[in-house]
Amino acid sequence: MEQEFFDLGAQIIRDAEKHGADQVEAYLMSRKRMIVQVEKGAVKTAEEKLDVGCAIRAIVDKKLGFSYASTRDSEDIQALTKEAVTLANVSLPDAALKGFPEHNDSYLDPGGLYDPELSQMPMEAAIELVLRAVDACRAALRTRKVLIGAGLTVDSTLTVITNSRGIDGAYQETLIDLSTDPTIKEATSQASSFEFQISRNLSAIDSEWIGETAAEKTANLLNPKTIQGGKLPVIFTPMAVEWLFGLGFAQAINAEEIQMKRSYLSDSLHQPIAPQHFQISDDALLPGGNQSRPFDAEGYPSQKTEIIAKGVLEHYLHNSYTAYKAQVDNTGNASRTPSRGSIGSPYQNTPTIAPSNLVIAPGKGTLEDLIAETGKGILCRCTFDRPNLSTGDFSALVMEGFLVDEGEIQHPLKNTLIGINMRDFFLGVTSIGADTRRLHRVISPSIVIKSARISSG
Amino acid sequence: MEDLAEIAIQAALNAGASFADIRIEETHKTKLEISDDVSKTSLGQLKGAGIRAFVDGAWAFAQSTELTPASMKRTGQQVALTARAIRGRVAEKFDMSGPAFQDAVSLNVKQKLQDVPLEEKMSLVRMVDNEARAVDSRIVNTRTTYSDITTQLFISNSLGTRVWMANSLPRLLLKITAKENGVQQRSWGQMFGRGGFEIIDETGARETGREAAKLAIDLLASKAAKGGTYDVIADPRLNAAMVHEAFGHPCEADNWVAQTTVLAGMLGKQVGPEFLNLSDDPTIPSWRGSFEYDWEGTKTRKRRLVKEGILTDLLHSLETAARMGMDPNGAARCQSFMFQPIPRMSNTLMERGEWKVDEMIADMRDGILLCDYNYGYTDSAKGQFMFQANYGYVIERGEKTQMIRDVSLAGQILEFLDKIDAIGNDFQMSAGTCGKANQLVPDNSGGPHARIRQVPVGGM
Numbered sequence: 083m084e085q086e087f088f089d090l091g092a093q094i095i096r097d098a099e100k101h102g103a104d105q106v107e108a109y110l111m112s113r114k115r116m117i118v119q120v121e122k123g124a125v126k127t128a129e130e131k132l133d134v135g136c137a138i139r140a141i142v143d144k145k146l147g148f149s150y151a152s153t154r155d156s157e158d159i160q161a162l163t164k165e166a167v168t169l170a171n172v173s174l175p176d177a178a179l180k181g182f183p184e185h186n187d188s189y190l191d192p193g194g195l196y197d198p199e200l201s202q203m204p205m206e207a208a209i210e211l212v213l214r215a216v217d218a219c220r221a222a223l224r225t226r227k228v229l230i231g232a233g234l235t236v237d238s239t240l241t242v243i244t245n246s247r248g249i250d251g252a253y254q255e256t257l258i259d260l261s262t263d264p265t266i267k268e269a270t271s272q273a274s275s276f277e278f279q280i281s282r283n284l285s286a287i288d289s290e291w292i293g294e295t296a297a298e299k300t301a302n303l304l305n306p307k308t309i310q311g312g313k314l315p316v317i318f319t320p321m322a323v324e325w326l327f328g329l330g331f332a333q334a335i336n337a338e339e340i341q342m343k344r345s346y347l348s349d350s351l352h353q354p355i356a357p358q359h360f361q362i363s364d365d366a367l368l369p370g371g372n373q374s375r376p377f378d379a380e381g382y383p384s385q386k387t388e389i390i391a392k393g394v395l396e397h398y399l400h401n402s403y404t405a406y407k408a409q410v411d412n413t414g415n416a417s418r419t420p421s422r423g424s425i426g427s428p429y430q431n432t433p434t435i436a437p438s439n440l441v442i443a444p445g446k447g448t449l450e451d452l453i454a455e456t457g458k459g460i461l462c463r464c465t466f467d468r469p470n471l472s473t474g475d476f477s478a479l480v481m482e483g484f485l486v487d488e489g490e491i492q493h494p495l496k497n498t499l500i501g502i503n504m505r506d507f508f509l510g511v512t513s514i515g516a517d518t519r520r521l522h523r524v525i526s527p528s529i530v531i532k533s534a535r536i537s538s539g
Numbered sequence: 540m541e542d543l544a545e546i547a548i549q550a551a552l553n554a555g556a557s558f559a560d561i562r563i564e565e566t567h568k569t570k571l572e573i574s575d576d577v578s579k580t581s582l583g584q585l586k587g588a589g590i591r592a593f594v595d596g597a598w599a600f601a602q603s604t605e606l607t608p609a610s611m612k613r614t615g616q617q618v619a620l621t622a623r624a625i626r627g628r629v630a631e632k633f634d635m636s637g638p639a640f641q642d643a644v645s646l647n648v649k650q651k652l653q654d655v656p657l658e659e660k661m662s663l664v665r666m667v668d669n670e671a672r673a674v675d676s677r678i679v680n681t682r683t684t685y686s687d688i689t690t691q692l693f694i695s696n697s698l699g700t701r702v703w704m705a706n707s708l709p710r711l712l713l714k715i716t717a718k719e720n721g722v723q724q725r726s727w728g729q730m731f732g733r734g735g736f737e738i739i740d741e742t743g744a745r746e747t748g749r750e751a752a753k754l755a756i757d758l759l760a761s762k763a764a765k766g767g768t769y770d771v772i773a774d775p776r777l778n779a780a781m782v783h784e785a786f787g788h789p790c791e792a793d794n795w796v797a798q799t800t801v802l803a804g805m806l807g808k809q810v811g812p813e814f815l816n817l818s819d820d821p822t823i824p825s826w827r828g829s830f831e832y833d834w835e836g837t838k839t840r841k842r843r844l845v846k847e848g849i850l851t852d853l854l855h856s857l858e859t860a861a862r863m864g865m866d867p868n869g870a871a872r873c874q875s876f877m878f879q880p881i882p883r884m885s886n887t888l889m890e891r892g893e894w895k896v897d898e899m900i901a902d903m904r905d906g907i908l909l910c911d912y913n914y915g916y917t918d919s920a921k922g923q924f925m926f927q928a929n930y931g932y933v934i935e936r937g938e939k940t941q942m943i944r945d946v947s948l949a950g951q952i953l954e955f956l957d958k959i960d961a962i963g964n965d966f967q968m969s970a971g972t973c974g975k976a977n978q979l980v981p982d983n984s985g986g987p988h989a990r991i992r993q994v995p996v997g998g999m
Contacts, residue, residue, distance in 0.1 A: 123630060124631075127597075128600075130617070131600075131877065132602070132603075146580070147580055152604045153604055169580045172658050174665075267798075273921065274921050342575055342716075427877075467947070470913075475945045477764075477945055477946070477998065478925075479949045479997070496923075497995045498995070499947055501947075501997045537766030
C-alpha cells in the first residue's frame with residue numbers, strides 16, 4: 083500500500099498544481115484497528131476496522147486550504163484536491179506563511195515503532211490477552227462482589243507524507259493499549275478504578291500485572307472520606323502528571339498559543355519558572371516511545387528538544403509555520419492527533435502542534451519514600467482536569483487520591499479539590515521520584531509540590 | 540444504498556448472525572476559523588458503512604469505505620463470523636428484538652448549508668471576529684470559528700427497519716482573550732441549532748461576539764475563588780451542564796446493564812425533591828440535539844428521566860431495552876459510521892420551577908452564584924462528578940458582589956440531587972458536544988437557575 087500512497091500523493095500534487103496551487107502536501111493513512119471490549123468479566127464486542135484516508139493542504143498566493151476524506155479512491159481524491167485549492171482561494175492571505183517544510187535527506191528511525199507480531203495478531207489471541215487480565219483481577223478480588231470491565235485496542239498504521247518541496251516520508255507503527263476497570267460493590271461503599279499499559283510491542287504487555295494492580299487500586303478506594311481543607315503538600319503520581327502535563331502544560335508551550343497570546347507562559351521564554359532540578363524534554367526519537375516517529379505531521383524530521391532545563395523554560399514547541407513566524411528553528415512538533423483521546427482519525431484534523439514524548443527527568447526514591455518524606459498531605463493518583471490556559475489556574479477534583487499523615491496513607495478521598503496556579507506549581511516542586519512510568523504522551527515519575535489549596539466537603 | 544444494505548445484512552444472517560444492522564453515511568464538514576487575521580479552513584467528507592452482527596449476546600462490528608456489493612458482502616460475512624467466534628465467551632445470552640420502522644425523513648431548512656458560498660461564510664466569520672476584537676483595546680486575541688455538518692444517513696436492520704435521515708448543524712463559536720497589567724482572562728460565546736444557515740443570523744452573530752468580548756473584559760477584574768464549602772446557585776448554562784453530566788450519563792442504560800451506575804436499583808424510586816423534573820427530548824424542532832430516529836433506526840420520543848423527584852425512565856438502545864425488558868426509546872447514537880451506536884443524550888433539560896431568580900439570590904444571603912461552563916465529567920460507577928464554571932459572583936447579604944473565575948465544584952450524584960432546594964422560573968439552552976467511549980455527538984442542555992446547598996468548591 084505504501085507505493086499506492088506515494089502514487090496517489092504524486093497525483094494530488096500534479097492535480098493541485100494544475101488547479102493553481104503554489105505548494106501542495108498530501109497525507110495518506112491506513113490504520114487497521116482491533117478492539118475488544120469486556121463487560122461484567124466476559125467479552126461483549128469485537129471490532130476489526132480498516133480506516134483509510136487522505137488529507138490535502140494547498141497554498142495559493144500565501145493562502146492555505148485543507149481538505150480530507152475517508153477514501154483512497156482516485157476519483158474521490160481528484161475532487162478532494164480541487165476542494166483544497168478552492169478553499170485556499172477563499173482563505174485569508176498570511177504573510178507569515180512561508181510554505182511547507184523541505185527535507186531531502188533520509189530520516190532518523192527512532193527504532194522499536196513496529197512490532198510485526200502485534201500487527202498480525204489474530205482476534206482470538208487478542209481476546210485471550212484481555213481475558214487473562216480479567217482473570218487476574220477476578221482472582222485478586224475473589225472475596226468481593228466485583229464487576230470487571232476491560233478493553234484492548236491494537237493499531238497497525240501506515241503513514242505517508244509527500245509534498246511539492248521534496249518531502250517523501252513513510253513509516254509503519256504499532257500500538258497496543260490494554261486496560262482493566264473493576265467496580266467493587268459493597269453494602270456501604272462502591273468503588274471503581276483502572277489500570278493499563280500501552281506499548282509499541284506485544285511483549286511489553288503484562289496482562290496479569292494490569293488485572294492485579296487494577297484490583298488492588300480499586301479495593302483501596304473503598305470507604306472514601308472528606309477531610310479538613312487548607313494548604314497541604316500534594317504528591318502527583320505519574321498518571322496524574324500525565325493529565326496535568328500531557329494536556330495542560332503541552333498546550334501552554336504550544337507556540338501557536340504563545341504567538342496568539344493565549345498562554346500564561348507567553349512571556350516566559352528563557353525565564354526561570356521551576357527549581358534547578360526540574361527538567362522536561364520533548365523526545366520524538368525515543369526508541370519505542372509511544373509518540374515517537376521519524377518525522378512530524380508535516381514530514382519535518384523528529385528531534386529531541388529541551389523544554390525546561392535547570393528550571394529555565396528554554397523552548398516552545400513549533401511546527402514549520404510558527405517557527406518561521408518567530409524566526410526560530412522548527413522543533414518538529416506538527417501533529418494531527420493534538421491530544422490523548424482526540425476524536426477522529428489523524429487525517430481528519432488540521433495539523434497543529436503537540437508534544438511527542440514529554441519526558442520529565444527522574445529524581446530519587448520510590449512513591450513510598452515520597453509519601454514518608456511528605457509527612458502530611460494529599461496523594462493524587464488521578465485527576466481529569468487541566469489548568470486554565472490563560473491564567474494557569476488549576477482547580478481539580480481528586481478522582482483517585484488519599485490522605486497522607488505521619489508519612490503513611492490513611493484513607494481514600496471523597497469530594498476533594500486541589501487548587502493551585504501552575505506558576506506556583508512549578509516553583510513549588512520539592513521532590514521528584516524515580517518511579518518513572520511510560521504513559522500515553524508523558525514519561526514521568528511522581529512529583530511532590532510544597533503546597534496547594536485543598537477543599538473538601 | 541438500500542441494495543448495498545440488504546447485501547450486507549443478508550451476508551451477515553447467512554453467515555450465522557441472528558441480528559445485523561448497517562448505517563450507510565455521507566457527511567460533509569466545513570470549518571472556517573479566523574484568529575488574529577490568520578485563517579484556518581477545512582472541508583471534510585466521511586463516506587462509508589458501519590456493519591454490526593449479533594449472536595447470543597455477542598457483538599461484532601466493522602466498517603468499510605468501499606461502498607460496493609463485494610465489500611458489503613465480505614464485511615457482512617466477516618462481522619457475523621467474528622460474532623459467532625466470541626459467542627461462547629459472553630457473560631449473558633439474550634435475544635435482540637424491537638419494533639421496525641420504515642421512513643424517509645427530510646429536514647426542512649430555509650437556506651441549505653451547502654448552497655451558501657464559502658466566501659459568504661468566511662465573510663461572516665471575518666466580520667464577527669473584527670467586531671469582537673474592536674470592543675476593547677485590552678482584547679489581545681479573538682478566535683472565531685464557523686463550522687457546519689450535513690449528513691445523509693440510511694439505517695437498516697434485520698428486524699425490517701429501513702430509515703433515511705438527514706442532519707444539518709451549523710455553529711458559530713468565539714473564544715476571546717483579554718489582558719491588562721499582566722492579568723490574562725478568556726471568555727467564549729456561541730450560536731447553534733439544527734437547520735440551515737439562517738440559524739447563524741448576522742445580527743445575532745455580531746451580538747454574540749460583542750457579548751463574549753465584554754465578558755472577557757469584565758473577567759479582568761475577577762479574582763480566583765477561595766476554596767471551601769458553599770451554598771451555590773448555578774446559572775442555566777452551568778445547571779444544564781450539571782444535569783447532563785451528573786444525571787444524564789448515569790441514566791444511559793448501557794451503564795445499567797453493565798451494572799456500573801450508582802443509580803442501579805433506583806428506577807421508580809425517589810432520587811430528588813418532589814419539585815425536580817428532568818427530561819431528555821430529541822423531538823424539539825431546530826435544537827442541536829434533535830433527531831427523528833436514532834442511529835439504530837428507532838423512532839425517538841421524549842424521555843421523562845425524573846418526574847416529581849422519581850426516576851421514571853432511562854436512555855435506551857435496542858440492546859439495553861431488550862435486556863432490561865423496557866421499550867426502546869430511540870437514544871442510540873454514534874459519532875459516524877466508524878463507530879457502534881450506544882445510548883446517548885439528545886437535548887437534556889431541567890424543567891422550570893417557581894422561584895424568581897432575584898428572590899432566590901436574596902433568600903440565599905451568603906454563597907456563590909456560578910455562571911457558564913468550562914467543562915465537566917462524571918464517573919457513573921463511583922457517582923462522582925466535577926464541573927468548572929467559567930465565572931461567578933460572591934453573594935453577600937443577598938447581593939452580587941465580587942466577580943470570581945474558574946470555579947470548580949464536585950459532588951456525589953445521589954447526594955447532589957437532594958441538595959437542590961430551589962429551582963428558578965427562567966430557562967436557557969446551551970449547545971455542547973458530548974464525549975463518551977471515544978465518540979463525540981452534538982447535544983443541547985438546558986434549564987433554569989438552581990440552588991444547591993453545601994457544595995465543595997475548589998479555589999486557589
